[in-house]
Amino acid sequence: MAEQLANTIVGFFQDRIPEELIVFAISLLPILELRGGLIAASLLGVDLKLAFVISYAANMLPMPFILLFIRKVFKFLRNKRFFGKIIRKLEERSERKSETVKKYGKWGLLIFVAIPLPGTGGWTGALVAALMNMRIKHAIGPIAVGVLIAGIIMAIISYGIPALVQ
Numbered sequence: 001m002a003e004q005l006a007n008t009i010v011g012f013f014q015d016r017i018p019e020e021l022i023v024f025a026i027s028l029l030p031i032l033e034l035r036g037g038l039i040a041a042s043l044l045g046v047d048l049k050l051a052f053v054i055s056y057a058a059n060m061l062p063m064p065f066i067l068l069f070i071r072k073v074f075k076f077l078r079n080k081r082f083f084g085k086i087i088r089k090l091e092e093r094s095e096r097k098s099e100t101v102k103k104y105g106k107w108g109l110l111i112f113v114a115i116p117l118p119g120t121g122g123w124t125g126a127l128v129a130a131l132m133n134m135r136i137k138h139a140i141g142p143i144a145v146g147v148l149i150a151g152i153i154m155a156i157i158s159y160g161i162p163a164l165v166q
Helices: 002-013 019-027 035-045 050-062 063-078 082-096 101-106 106-114 122-131 134-165
Strands: none
Touching: 002 019, 002 106, 019 035, 019 050, 035 122, 035 134, 050 134, 063 082, 063 122, 063 134, 082 101, 082 122, 101 106, 101 122, 106 122, 106 134, 122 134
């Protein structure tokens, strides 16, 4: 799914804005995150080192804000007509995905974020940590390392495998 979305976004914005900005914007988005950013960077021919730094920084940028403010945002939006269902679904989904984090704490959060599969990643990890009332100082490190590990895995997939095929 991330690859298909990244392809669509790259196709639309290519030749309109700088490749690095496309990578940054994709890496900021939930669902796509660093995974989509590195796929897009590979498609655009952005150097791996630069792509990794841009994708990592963009993916980590919203994490402190999610950890600090998402519960307040959810509380505010929960009683709004349009947002109530969405908030409840996000909370339910995060609750289902929180078992590993509940069982293993910070290590579980790191593992959850590090596995580059749909429904995992920094955004969901930060949401799970925030809804579990995990303190930011206990959550940000595992999230940062998890995003780093996911980035290494995705760099191998996005840059290494295509290089082997050629």
